Amino acid sequence: MPKSPEAAAQDIEVPEAAGGWGSLHGILNTELSQKAGPGALDTLHHLNKPDGSACTSCAWVKPPNPSAFEFCENGAKATLWDLTSDRCTPEFFQGHTVTELRAWNAYDLEREGRLTEPMRYDAGTDRYVRTSWAEAFAAIGAQLRVMDPQSVTFYASGKAALEPSYLYALFARMLGHNNLPDSSNMCHETTSVGLRKAIGSSVGTCQIEDFEHCDAIFYLGQNPGSNSPRILHPLQEAVKRGCRIVSFNPLKEAGLVEFVNPQSPVQMLTGKGTRLSHLYLQVKPGGDIAALMGVCKHVFGLDAAARGKGDAPLLDDGFLAQHTNGFDALRAKVDATGWDALEAASGVSRAEMEAAGDVYAQAKAVIGIYGMGLTQQVHGSEAIGMLVNLLLLRGNIGRQGAGCSPIRGHSNVQGQRTVGITEKVALAPVDKYRELFELDTPAEDGHNTVRFLEATMAGTNKAYIGLGGNLAMAVPDHGPVHAAWRQMDLTVHIATRLNHTHLLPGNDSWLLPCLVRSEEDMQEAGNQFVSVEDSFSHIYCSKGRRTPASPHLLSETAIICELAKATLPFHPRWLWDEWRGDYARIRDLIAQTFPDQFADMDRRMHQPGGFFRGNDARERRWLTPSGKAEFTDPSVLNAGSQDAPADALTLITLRSNDQFNTTIYGLSDRLRGLEGNRMIVLLSPSEIARIGLAEGQTVTLVTAVDEGTRRAVSGLQVVAYDLPSGTVAGYFPELNPLVPLSLNEKLSNTPASKGVPVRIEA
Ligand SMILES: Nc1nc2c(c(=O)[nH]1)N[C@H]1C(S)=C(S)[C@@H](COP(=O)(O)OP(=O)(O)OC[C@H]3O[C@@H](n4cnc5c(=O)[nH]c(N)nc54)[C@H](O)[C@@H]3O)O[C@H]1N2
Ligand SMILES: Nc1nc2c(c(=O)[nH]1)N[C@H]1C(S)=C(S)[C@@H](COP(=O)(O)OP(=O)(O)OC[C@H]3O[C@@H](n4cnc5c(=O)[nH]c(N)nc54)[C@H](O)[C@@H]3O)O[C@H]1N2
Ligand SMILES: [Mo]
Secondary structure (H helix, E strand, C coil): CCCCHHHHHHCCCCCCCEEHHHHHHHHHHHHHHHCCCCHHHHHHHHCCCCCCCCCCCCCCCCCCCCCCCCCCHHHHHHHHHHCCCCEECHHHHHCCCHHHHHCCCHHHHHHCCEECCCEEEECCCCEEEECCHHHHHHHHHHHHHHCCHHHEEEEECCCCCHHHHHHHHHHHHHHCCCCCCEHHHHCCHHHHHHHHHHHCCCCCCCCHHHHHCCCEEEEECCCHHHHCHHHHHHHHHHHHHCCEEEEECCCCCHHHHEEECCCCHHHHHHCCCEECEEEEECCCCCCHHHHHHHHHHHHHHHHHHHHHCCCCCCCCHHHHHHHEECHHHHHHHHHHCCHHHHHHHHCCCHHHHHHHHHHHHHCCCEEEEECHHHHCCCCHHHHHHHHHHHHHHCCCCCCCCCEEEECCCCCCHHHHHHCCCCCCHHHCCHHHHHHHHCCCCCCCCCCCHHHHHHHHHHCCCCEEEEECCCHHHHCCCHHHHHHHHCCCCEEEEEECECCHHHHCCCCEEEEEEECCCCECCEECCEECCEEEECCCCEEEEECCCECCCCCCCECHHHHHHHHHHHHCCCCCCCCHHHHHHCHHHHHHHHHHHCHHHHCCHHHHCCCCCCEECCCCHHHCCCCCCCCCEECCCCCCCCCCCCCCCCCCEEEEEECCCCEECCEECCCEEHHHCEECCCCEEEECHHHHHHHCCCCCCEEEEEECCCCCCCCEEEEEEEEECCCCCCEEEEECCCCHHHCCCCCECCCCCCECCCCEEEEEEC
């Protein structure tokens, strides 16, 4: 007899539970390689607490009553990485041409340590050479002043805090453009657009308290063990209360299977953790739409049966009537779609979808959580819409213990959007800009990340300023993108460590080294602190205490102010010196610009747990055109590309446990049992046999859509792994050359990094 879906979930074996001793070894290894020193321990001790700095590794909540160690393995790694004792000095650059450095791998580049002085690219010697801040600002300002503002792009990676982010967006608009892509464009932009379309909110509706009251959590396409380990604590607590977790993921991720709490002596000593997932639906890539539809179909069946017997209905009729729109169309679609089609499109069985439907139906309060597995698909917003559909059926949004909770990536990526970094004029605080700065916001929408790359390839974008990040490596289609990148007139990088984007200099290129969040930031009014927003829309203060890595470093805020001063004409209300001197002045501007959410920000952000800027959908106020929460009638059953040839496999690009995006800490993907090599391609054993490959063999992956251009990555070792048939997986960013720029989410342009049609060449 086949196992029940519940029993199958209990029997899943993983190489190692999340947390546990392995996480402590992981921290130790990073400390050994980075030699951050004893002061770093003090920084870790204060991390995510009211008197410390906010961790840069993820956007999970900083709780009002923090535990002794309010950080995880990966937060510790990110902090130690920032506080390394290694230095990448002008002397280093003297010894290596840029061409030579381009051939280094990412790990070796960042291993050189923190950048220490501003550098200018010298084309004659093909080297970065020492410059002064004054020279850098004057030269960049002089260039920007004479360029067509529409040909200039200001990118932001989601680490920069609220204060520099607010000024950066303002600077762009004062210069005359809305070209403000950020890392969110490769990440949760699908949420910004898709969730907004469904419930009128571009961010999640849950608060941390909801995790104390939910009976079920539907957990889709997010890997907490590697990417947001602090979430494992509330998940563990919830499970201990009897809450049931239903996971949807093509990989059996250790963090969703078992957690050994490093703060529990019993669990650490016995090695026995908490089993997390009650059910584990191993969907195929993009299979969530169909799987969730199957869950809905079963709930409709249960509801009809209950009504037939005269029992209380399962659907929340009152909520549906008062708060939602479009139910009938969804219902008709679900009724008309057979189980065979749902099984084929999702990769999971009817029995599994029904078991998940039972969990949903029995739960009084349900939370839906998701990450990149949903957002980085061609029809990702429809997958989000389908999750919202399920939640709406029983009024699971806008009440205690229920809601929709996307897990953000970068530690302030949500906040950057909140304070004005957006290419869309409709989302910019246009009236306030006029009132506060006599500024007319440029009328045209600007570039998102994909549009920026297209414009660069077309030769119409000629300058790039990067506030952090490693954009050229994080984006799709490295081949054509990198060739075009070098044709730009001006490239400027505000950065902490050397990366490959810096090694694609335009005609004129600058490297401007900045402080990290855990470092002291002295300005005219004394040591400054900054603020960030987490996944739950709480705003906190973050205070740096460490001595900066070099006396020449400037803060991101200071660099933006100086660039703006060197570029823009004088205006009596544009007070760059005062803003630089005292960041409280910037917070006043944020509070005046967004009074409903940020009033009295400078005081409230010091509260333990920060302050909540509010969320209308949580209060069941739906800021949609209809004024109601919208059911989505999905146009497809699988969220992947509909143009893939029938014989293609689908590639998922993954993060390992030992990286932060393009920053590679090491070669250990411990939680998946993969060690020592990132140039690998994972396939199920049966797929390896079907294609006629052998484990350990080296192959080439070739993209199987948009085939006018050949996109290939060679030298990939075949590794057997438990995956659905037709699925292959490998690492981001190594496999980014395979992702066509044209393969992006329909509504948001988020690159479809979890659904790339490919073929294997032996
Ligand atoms: N240590 C560490 N922490 C990080 C980061 C890091 O790189 N390292 N990056 C930060 C950033 S910027 C972000 S955005 C987050 C990212 O955190 P996540 O959202 O967890 O992103 P990924 O690791 O890319 O992949 C998510 C999961 O989606 C699954 N998946 C792939 N395709 C599908 C699908 O079609 N359906 C479903 N249901 N699942 C699918 C994958 O197997 C994987 O488990 O983490 C943040 N935190
Ligand atoms: N194929 C594929 N591609 C992806 C993804 C995927 O899952 N698959 N994920 C996408 C996602 S979710 C994201 S968010 C993007 C990430 O894209 P980015 O945010 O652009 O990339 P990161 O790797 O986070 O940037 C790392 C660099 O940031 C700089 N840095 C680090 N800390 C600081 C700081 O405090 N200040 C400043 N100024 N600079 C700093 C350092 O120089 C470091 O080299 O990648 C996307 N690309
Ligand atoms: Mo991200």
